[in-house]
Every structure is written in C-alpha cells, then in structure tokens.
Amino acid sequence: MTTNSGHPKADDSPFGCPEARRLVVVGASLAGLRAVEAARRSGYQGRITLIGDEMHLPYDRPPLSKSFLAGGDPTALATEQRLLHDLRVDLRLGKRAIGLRPGEGVVVGGEVVPYDRLLIATGSAPRDVGEWAAHPAVHSLRTLDDAHHVRTVLDRVGRGGRVVVVGGGFIGSEVACVALDAGASVTVLEGASVPLVRAVGGVVGAALAGLHGRHGVELRCGVRVIGVRSDDRATQVLLADGDFVPADLVVVGVGAVPATQWLVGSGVDLDPIDSAVVCDEYLRTSLPGVYAAGDVANWPNPVFGARMRLENWTNAAEQGARAVLNALRPASRQAYGTVPYFWSDWYGHRIQFVGTADADSVAFVSGGPDEDRFVALFERAGHLVGAATLNEPGKIMKLRRMVATEDGWDAAVSLCARSSREPVT
C-alpha cells in the first residue's frame, strides 16, 4: 500500500471511482457531522452534500433521555453558520433518502443526488413492537421530536402520574430515572429475565437492575407486553400472562435496528440477521466508493478480531471521521479499530463500560454487585476484554487502555487493588 506524505490529495487511486469531487453523506447526526468536519479538516475542497431526514440541525442524542427530558435545552452539534459557511455544506434537512442507485446517486424525493463518494450514516430506528405502539399513550424515544412529546406528557402527568417504561435497557432506564425525579410512580417492563445482557452481560446486567429497586422503581423482568388499551378514564398496558399495568404515559425503549430499508435492492450488502451494512475493516461497503459509519455499520474490529456493530456516541464520532478519510484518500486508508466505550447515568450513579461483554468470565475486583460502587472485569482466554464500572469515573479510561493488551488483566487488577475507597456519600 502506498502512503501519502500527509498532503491532502483528492486523486489517489480510488476503487473504480472517478476523482472525489462530490461527497454525499446520508445521515445528519453525529457520525455524519463528524465525517463532514473531518473531510474539510483533511483539506478536501470538493462538494459536500449532507442529507438528513429530520428538520433539525444536527443535535446530540444522549441528552434526549437525560437532561433534555428533565427540562434542559437541546444540545446542537453545529450551528447553521458553521455548516453552511465554515464547512461549506450543501445541507438538505427534512429530506429522506429512499434509494441508492450505484454509480448514479442517492434518491431523495424526486431527485437523484450524484456522488463520487458516499457515506451511509443513517443510524438506527426504534425496533418495531407491534400494533400497540400506535396507541396515543405510547411513545418511543429516538428523535428530538419524540423527546419533545414525551417531555410534554411527562410535564402533564409527572407528579403522582404512572409511567410505564417498556424495555429495561439504557434508554428505558434513563427515562425511568427522569420520570421518578419528576415525581411519577414508575414501572419498567423488561422482556428478558435480566436486562442489558447484550450490552454488559448477565452478571453486570443483574447488578445494574438492582439500582431500580433500590431507588423505588419497580422492575418486572420476563414479561411481554401484548397490548395497550384505554377507556374514558384510564389506560392499561396488557401483559401476556394476563396481568395489566395502569399507565398515564408509556415509553418504549426496546432497542433499535439499523435504518437501512432504503438500501434494500441497491447492491449494498446487508447483514441477513439485522440488516446492518456489512463493511470491511476500512469501512468500505460492497459497492465501490460507498462507505458506512455509526449505528448502521457492521465491521471487523481488529482490536478484538470480531465483527461488531456499535450503537454508542463514541463510536459514531470516531467511525464517521475514519470512514470519510478512507473514502477521500483510499491510498492512505487505515483500518478502524476501537475499544467500545459508553456511559449512562441512573439515579445520580454513573455507569461506564469499555470493551466487550462477550467474555468467558466476569469478576468484581472492587466493590460488589449489590453495592453502589464497583469495578467488574471481563476475561476471555486469559485476556482482559472489557470492564464495567459503577461510580468509578477515575478508573474507566485507564481500564479502556488496558483492554485487549497482553498484560491488561494484571494491570487492571492491580489498578483496582491499590485504591481503598471511602463509601459513596
């Protein structure tokens, strides 16, 4: 592979593509925006078209289930001035990409937007739960508009109201925390026997589940919602076992699926199970000149030697930038590797996770599963592959650097052993 000397060049050999003069980014959230910023910083002078299906300027999603829901302001990721003038973006907001014609362009409404390089960054959409999702008392939480609706209802029913959260994952749990703070009586309904298994494994999932009960939120696991019904006076969430839960507000957070419907039939390889965009280590899709980043992308993460698809902030930001640099300067492309990192705040407790929960064993090396402060390490084949912490913000980034290193396990154990801590106040 030839390497450039650091000078931006738009003409190093792409893959059967013309010189990159027209970059199109579909998805105007974090991954797409970071891509645009990285493209300009690299010296790319060509056209950039940024297409987003929401009317809003790019905004930050994590606060939607946290500070925004609690009454804060939305957090913009970029101003119009910055996008139009500093980054010189041809901005298409409120426009949904509905198709991709390879070598021709992205179909947006009646228009075909041509590209030399295309970045797919359309993120993910709430998983479909069935017809009851259309009930007027039921809300999902993915976009700023969704969050506005939930907040409005929460303001109305808040104190003394009954909030039912369907899904005990991070989004659902964060909503439960905000609703409790607002004075509501909160029930979380989780389909699995333990929440968060895919994200943090069963052991840590069970430990985190305990936080709900300790703060006065009822968590019911292993229950399946089959419907929502209302009469003049009340709304009820119906469960498969015949029970029902009264609710003034129902928020659904049962996970998300890659937003790739628009790519079906385009020739872009999609994963047969979850329809994620299948990429190689350089974030290239199966079509020449087409790359993907963020929640949509399934790619082989060289740090773990395994394919991954990540739905977290840190990854969207880093992957968006890497994908676009590889797209614009393929001769100096770099594989994208990362130790995943995400965080969540529940009842004033900070949960942080690095690496992967796909492990042979888990050990609490500081604190324990019933305590308000712990470090749990994930081991696979004798190596540290992940770490979960509760209220240990000073350790998590040190642990992130130890994950997937030769002596990571010993280093992590020693990091946690040398601190003897005061209890949380």
Place this chain on the structure above:
Amino acid sequence: MRIVVDRERCSGIGICESLDPEHFEIDDNGALVLVSETADDGDDTVMKAVRACPAVALSVVSE
C-alpha cells in the same frame, strides 16, 4: 497554547483522558484534572481530545 475547561459543561465522561492521558485525567470524583495545562500550538493529540469532548467543554487559547 493553554487548555481551558468549561466546568459548567464538563461532565467527566473522560474521552479526553482516553485520547490524551498526558494532559487529561478524570479523578475519583469524576472531575477533570488537567495534568498539564499547556501544550504546543496545534498539538494534534490535544486538539483531537478537545474536538472529541461530548459536552463541548474543552477549548484552547493561544498564549
């Protein structure tokens, strides 16, 4: 250049420490500590950390 932390915005997420532990460290209470407040102008690692802040709490000023 000098690194400036907006303490109102910083929430101690720690991505800065992950990218540049020579300048940034989160303490046991979740507060960001600047290990070193100064860096060479345009220092690539520092600038990466500044740009990566999810709370937009970091900036640099020329001295």
